[in-house]
Amino acid sequence: MGNMEMVVKSSTLSVDDAVTVLLRDSAADDYSVSLRKQFPQLRVLCAKDAGSLHRHVAKADVLLAPDFPVEFFDKTRRLRWFQCTNAGVDSILPIRDRMNDLIITNVRGIHGELIADFVIGGMSMLHWDFPRFMREQSRKEWHGRSVAPLAELTLGVVGLGSIGAAIARRGKSAGMTVIGSKRDVTEPIPGVDRVFPPNGLAELLELSDFVVLAVPHVPETERLIGREQLRLMRRTAFLINVARGAVVAESELIEALQAGIIAGALLDVFEREPLSVDSPLWTMPNLIMTPHVAGWSNDYNARVFDIFSDNLRRFLENKPLRNVVDVKRGY
Template sequence: MKQILVTIPVNDRHKAYLENIGKDCIFTYRAAAAVTEEDVRAAQIIIGNVPAAMIKASPRLEWIQLNSAGADAYCRDGVLAEGTVLTNATGAYGLAISEYMIGVALMLQNKLYIYHKNQLDHYWHDEGDVTSIFGSTTLVVGLGDIGGEFARRMKALGSYTIGVRRTAGEKPAYLDKLYTTERLDELLPRADFVALSLPNTPQTNHIMNEERLRGMKPGAILINVGRGNAVDPDALLRVLESGHLGGCALDVTEPEPLPADHPLWDAPRLVITPHIAGKFHLQETFERIVRISGENLEKYLAGRKDEMRSVVDPATGYRKRS
């Protein structure tokens, strides 16, 4: 009889679904903002993100199912006790975030952000040349659900897709080429789009430094939806001001939130959104999180831990398997 703490905003239908799977369990529902240390200490299973500081290597906690794709806060020393299972919500966000990525790519390419500024000024003015996704080359760095779904859509729209991942593996059909991260420097100059959807690890911190940003193809577009620290913000500002890039879209920044007086707000050819591409803003995202949680719960309670989805290795911050 497990104690399960649920912090995601489930409705009655979702509760019935979870309780039907965990028939002998005791469910506590608590809004994420209202969770107490007592709630966390009592739980053997947590479904939903809770502040990592509240966990403090709780020996009672057996498994936490995050509602986020990012798991870095839970991978730090002293958060999870040895052997605690950590699963993330990979598979929930690919749809919402990849559509966001297509949107900002076209917004930059078609100068729609400039036209919107002109609209605010009631200014009817032709801003000239554009480029297209069709016939372009896209480099996707980080091939989780988000990077994969983005590559799939770019390929459907006529882009040549190259994927880069940490470890070698079988090439999925939505990629024209697949390489490991060591090849990044030679691939950057080939791409019209570079998309980053990387977890926050020591290896990905400022992976896009000034040298790599300048190594991108002139006029290319950079999109970051993973963690803000994948891009060096000072270097990005210099490279954008130099006119080397065609544009950049950041849904994640360093720091976050971006202070009102930060120079990036006014950088040329930059589109900034406040870490909104994911969250639960798309209803389907939340439905997927509930389904992932339910499927993992069923496997966990049946003692089939090996079959659980999206298990994260706290030592690396990467998934052990999809």
């Protein structure tokens, strides 16, 4: 169901004031102004805190939010559609067996190229050891060193959805050998030299100089990379996580970085965010870390609204919605 669309049942539709859209997002005020202009027949409510969410959620037919408020699920008596403002919808996992006919859509497709920029830039920084250059610069030290071209190295992408496929294309454009893994291996992926099924992860890890995690957070990917998997990687290899923090066993990665089991890592996501100030990750010399920004474009809200407004029009006209999530699979 990666590219599936779903028709909203006619029983869920109404084009009068009874159709209520509830916005729970940092850009809710801006979205609200635009929605009222485009859809004057709708009632638009904003939930800026838990109290207002509690008051309004029972009235909502449509919810726009970065995650699903599972604690209020039993109050969502009218809710028919949840538009997530992220690509990952792991917030629904605790209640996905109870969601019945609730439609979930996400904003996949808006992150891929920016995250690919982030990954290729991070790969170059890790490969050249830019953190060391910057430490040497701060000490006014001049130490030259040489590296192999990226084109002689292998990029392994774990998860070849829209984001992973964009990363793979960027790696291929740099001349790299690109391998990857995905659930469905029946169709080739442009720019990927070899595609492994999920049970081929061990071989992918052994072959890769850079391992990029771009999988959704579902039960099957929880702590996908831990001590055993890190030991399969080359000592000269780097791990890059742009998926979710829960995909990596963080304490075991810390051990591997400290022991030199792998050369280093680039982390944009963590088990707990913001990262605790006492985490050893902050000061590790072979780690580059960023505050969950890899997919955060400067026009992110506009991109989200384009998808949401298009879907809202489809919802009202009883047409297929874009980016419908397979709730059973979680993506």
